[in-house]
Amino acid sequence: GENVEQHPSTLSVQEGDSAVIKCTYSDSASNYFPWYKQELGKRPQLIIDIRSNVGEKKDQRIAVTLNKTAKHFSLHITETQPEDSAVYFCAASIGADSWGKLQFGAGTQVVVTP
Amino acid sequence: EPEVTQTPSHQVTQMGQEVILRCVPISNHLYFYWYRQILGQKVEFLVSFYNNEISEKSEIFDDQFSVERPDGSNFTLKIRSTKLEDSAMYFCASSEVGLRNTEAFFGQGTRLTVV
Numbered sequence: 001g002e003n004v005e006q007h008p009s010t011l012s013v014q015e016g017d018s019a020v021i022k023c024t025y026s027d028s029a030s031n032y033f034p035w036y037k038q039e040l041g042k043r044p045q046l047i048i049d050i051r052s053n054v055g056e057k058k059d060q061r062i063a064v065t066l067n068k069t070a071k072h073f074s075l076h077i078t079e080t081q082p083e084d085s086a087v088y089f090c091a092a093s094i095g096a097d098s099w100g101k102l103q104f105g106a107g108t109q110v111v112v113t114p
Numbered sequence: 115e116p117e118v119t120q121t122p123s124h125q126v127t128q129m130g131q132e133v134i135l136r137c138v139p140i141s142n143h144l145y146f147y148w149y150r151q152i153l154g155q156k157v158e159f160l161v162s163f164y165n166n167e168i169s170e171k172s173e174i175f176d177d178q179f180s181v182e183r184p185d186g187s188n189f190t191l192k193i194r195s196t197k198l199e200d201s202a203m204y205f206c207a208s209s210e211v212g213l214r215n216t217e218a219f220f221g222q223g224t225r226l227t228v229v
Contacts, residue, residue, distance in 0.1 A: 034217060043118075043222040044157070044205070089157060100145050100162035100212055101170050107156070 002027040002094045006105025013112055019077040021108045023090035026071065032093035033066060033073045034102070039086045047088075048075070080112045116140045118221035120206050126227045127196055135191045135224045137206030145169075146189045147207040147218060148181065157205065163189065164212075196228045 006023045013019045025033075031052040036044035050057045050064045050073065057064050061080075066073040073092075077084055087109050091102040119138045127133050139146050148160040162169040163181055180192045189208075193200055206221040 036220070044220045046217050046219065049217055091157075094159075095170075100147050100164075100209065100218070101159050101172075102149075102218070103159065104149075104157040 002030075002092075002103050004090060004092050004103045004105045006090050006108060008108060009106065010109045011111070013080050013110070015080060015082060015112055015114050017080055019075075019080055019084070019110055019112075021075045021088055021090065021110075022072060023074070023092075023105050024070075024072040025092040025103070027092065027094050027103070028071070029095055030071075030092040030103075032102075033064070034091050035062075035064060035075050036089045036091065037086045038089065038107075044089060077110075080110075082112050082114055085110055085112045118206055118208055118219050120204075120221035120224050122224060123222065124225045124227070126229060129198060129228055130195055132192065132194045133196060133226060135193075135204050135206075135226070137189045137191070137208075137221055138187050139189055139206070139208030140210075140219060141187070143208035143210050143219075145209045145212055145218075146181075146183070147209075148191045149205045149207065149220075150174075150202040151205065151223075152199075152202040160191075193226075196226075198228050201226055201228045 003026045034049035037047045038044045061078045063076045087107045089107045090105040094101045121136045146163045151157045161171040161175045203223045205223045207218040209218045210216045
């Protein structure tokens with residue numbers, strides 16, 4: 001069935017360094033790829049998303065790249081800060097006709113050390 | 115900023131009992147969803163709902179589960195005859211239109227513990 005793989009499961013970075021999280025997906029019909037940040041005990045919050053008609057999108061220190069041929073997409077966080085520490089989830093829409101079904105990755109625990 | 119709100123934040127129930135989890139989606143949103151996250155596992159899609167009917171559902175969403183929009187603001191998930199393995203965090207989400215054109219916003223979750 002459809003699957004989204006996310007790596008790494010944990011990522012420890014020094015403040016100021018960059019963090020990269022990678023995801024692969026299996027459904028060639030997927031066309032929407034959001035990233036969510038979840039702090040402990042809080043709701044998943046959308047931080048950035050990309051749709052299949054673009055290859056890269058940037059919002060301040062956060063960027064997402066998409067390679068549809070290879071079926072992978074990545075989250076890049078530059079100049080990391082302690083408040084970036086959280087669990088990050090990638091997701092992919094499932095099915096060409098899907099209006100709301102997201103398949104999530106397993107999550108990456110990011111720890112930014114001062 | 116408008117938010118999806120869920121009640122209760124934590125629900126403890128005995129095995130075999132029925133529970134209703136409640137959600138108030140963002141007011142101008144038309145699509146509603148339920149997801150769940152078993153501790154230490156992925157967030158899993160359960161069901162999507164539009165125009166007062168189920169749009170899609172996963173294999174998890176069997177006859178034990180049902181959803182309803184009882185009035186103009188609430189969206190509920192009912193779990194009948196709860197089992198231990200139903201223990202999870204249940205997230206409600208909503209979007210203005212389908213995900214082809216907009217994003218989904220999540221509630222803070224209801225932690226369901228079945229004992």
